[in-house]
Amino acid sequence: MxxxxxxxxxxxxxxxxxxxxxxxxxxxxxxxxxxxxxxxxxxxxxxxxxxxxxxxxxxxxxxxxxxxxxxxxxxxxxxxxxxxxxxxxxxxxxxxxxxDPEVAELAWLEWQMQQAFIAADDPALDAAGFAALSKDFTEEAWASLRVSFVTGMRSRRVRTDCGAVWTAIATDREIPADILLAEARTLVVWRQGLSPRFRMLGSEAAGLETLQQGGTFGDMCETMVKRLGASGIEEAGRALGVWIAQGLVRRAEASAQQNR
Amino acid sequence: MTEIPPFTGFGLGLRKDHYADYLAGTVPVDFVEIISENFMVDGGRPLFTLDAVRERYPVVMHGVSMSIGSAAGLDAGYLARLKRLADRVNPLWVSDHLCWTGVAGHNTHDLLPLPYSEEALETVCRNILHAQETLGRTLLFENPSSYLAFDADMTEAQFLAAMCERTGCALLLDVNNVYVSSVNHGFDPAAYLDALPVSRVRQIHLAGHSRGQDMLIDTHDAPVCADVWALYQLACARFTSVATMIERDDAIPPIDVLLSELDIARRLSGHGARYAA
Incomplete structure (x- = not known):
């Protein structure tokens, strides 16, 4: 043989x-x-x-x-x-x-946290960096702003609050009785510094999806306005600020001309 | 081709349980051994930790997935990633096992036994030459524990000696593996040591094993036993230019327990004890 x-x-x-x-x-x-x-x-x-x-x-x-x-x-x-x-x-x-959708969703969360743990060391754009970048932005520059996220970042729609299950087990606390969500939400996993994180998104999820699909910040605002009305623009700005503060954003770039 | 530098001393494996001890730089060892695959990642805490440990200790890289006995040849992607890590770490040397791990893109993640035939020797040597050329360095290969033995043209020790002769590779002698296999297959472990080329043995592994239903199993979950210590003394009398390392991968005790065991190795080796002696 x-x-x-x-x-x-x-x-x-x-x-x-x-x-x-x-x-x-x-x-x-x-x-x-x-x-x-x-x-x-x-x-x-x-x-x-x-x-x-x-x-x-x-x-x-x-x-x-x-x-x-x-x-x-x-x-x-x-x-x-x-x-x-x-x-x-x-x-x-x-x-x-x-x-039992929470079983697969909890496994997805654990797997993505493991992947984020060993993902490439992308330097995240911090608040000071973004402030310097955007200080002379015109309205057009803001609308043309494109955002890319850190390599290990992943998101998916979930039907259960699997994050609450993760936290309850990790901290040895009682697991919430009702983990089925009233409607599907978006769960995001990434690494901040050396530590994997996750976060359940609210109305800003649609805006995140717009950016992930290559849309601009202007597109994101439009998406958010459709969902939230006039407050959508303010919410879009707030969400972007949170993502930057939490180390989710790798790069931001405006293609429209900025003030000189 | 980067040759293996002269290096003797006593070390331990870098395991998560002891990261804090190593990062504090207070562990009295001459080198640490890493499992290469644990650090063949894109980034994050594993590489951050390794870089910090590397600043404090010489490192040797020990792999489990090269599959040097694979009849289908080596995985180019694996070799590229291993080289990337070796270039980053600049280890004293890189080692793996005389075994194969899978076929047709499927991996058992075990160190599977080879038939010690001329065909297997040709396969292994071809793969070693390929790996050494790709990595640009002379490699060490470890004798595995085995739980079955195929009909063979030569003994495992003869196979290892021929492998070194044909490829210029070196050996990582796992004394516990010699003992486990000698009990499982009924050969004389001292004769095994005598058949190995003295100048090619550059590192020694020590570990514990357990007793399975039909045979001894290499489990790395217990202290080194008396019989293995005795064989280690024999090995040290024959192989004098070696680094010794104790492996513990399960039921990992506090670092002080392993350091005490390493002191036994220092004492029994008869070699000049370094660092903490």
Missing amino acids: TMVDLQRRFHAAVTSPGETAFEDWDPVLRPGLAVYRNAYRARLIECLRSTFEKTWTWIGDESFDAAAAHHLIVKPPQSWTLDDAGAGFDETLAQLFPN
């Missing part, structure tokens, strides 16, 4: 789903194969437990381990880093827990 064939056979024996007694292997090799097979499953489940610690706490050992084992079958690890084994685990959980 060639090396290629041996490694393919060995890999299948170690990772294949279901039970196996390694009938097509030399009996001398079977106890060792069992060690590698058990270690594969145990190591990956342990890794998922570590990455999704709060999801694990939320659904309990038995449900979590069964979901993790299923994840290894539907999304077997492909990366050189063990940390990537958790990629797509929220999608696996969404299929396994269709009536």
Whole structure:
């Protein structure tokens, strides 16, 4: 048997789903194969437990381990880093827990916080930097302002207050009784300095989406005015100020001419 | 090609539980060993911590994902990221394991055993030469613990010696792995040490293991046992230009406990004890 064939056979024996007694292997090799097979499953489940610690706490050992084992079958690890084994685990959980949306949303939050933790070190634009940049802005310059966000920043719509579940577990407090939101909201994850953060957005979520899709601050104001009326412009400015203060904004650039 | 510098001394693995101790710069070790993959990231706290530790201690890089025995060749993306980290860290040396980890883009994240055949030797040597050329440095490879042994043309020690001869690579001798495999497969660990080329062994690993249902398992979750200490003494009598490091990856105790264990290594080695002696 060639090396290629041996490694393919060995890999299948170690990772294949279901039970196996390694009938097509030399009996001398079977106890060792069992060690590698058990270690594969145990190591990956342990890794998922570590990455999704709060999801694990939320659904309990038995449900979590069964979901993790299923994840290894539907999304077997492909990366050189063990940390990537958790990629797509929220999608696996969404299929396994269709009536409990907070499970997948909590897993998404944990995964994105982990990704933000190791994201590239983008220097964020701070309030002083933005003040210097915008001090001579004309109305046209403000309208043409484009904003890009730090690399590790991610957002999604959520149906539950999974952030409250995360916080309750992290601080060992009682989990709120009703975590289902009246309407879907936007959850944002990013890293401020060296620490991952998350925040549930309010009406400014539509404005964020406009900017993420390449829109200008003028477009964002328009979006916000449509939602909030005349106060939309003020709210857009306030939201941008908060994002800058919290280290979400990497760069801001106006294409229209500024006052000289 | 960057050669491995002469370096002896006693070190520990850099683990999260002990970050604060290392950042304070108060841990009396001659070097620290990092798991390369833990720091092959884009940014954030891991690299921030590593940069700070690097200012205080010499660092060696130890990887688990090169898959040097892969019949399909090496992952170019992995090698590029490893090189990026090595360029940043400027480690004393870079090591990995004599093993393979997966096939067809799938990874078991385990150190899987090779058949010690001529075909495997050719595969491993081809991959080592490729990795050394890409990284621009001579690499060390560690003997793995194994839980099965294929029919073979040569012993593991003969395989390692031939591998060094053909590629110029060096060895990281894991004494615990020699012991675990010797019990599991019934070979003489002293004869194993005798078959290794003296000048190529540059680092020694020590660790604890546990007893599984049918065999010993390399778990890194316990102190070094008496039999492994005895084998370490034998190894130190033969290999004198080595750095020694204790691995603990599970049930990690306070740093003082590991430092006490490292003192035992200093004492038993018979080599000049450095730093805290």
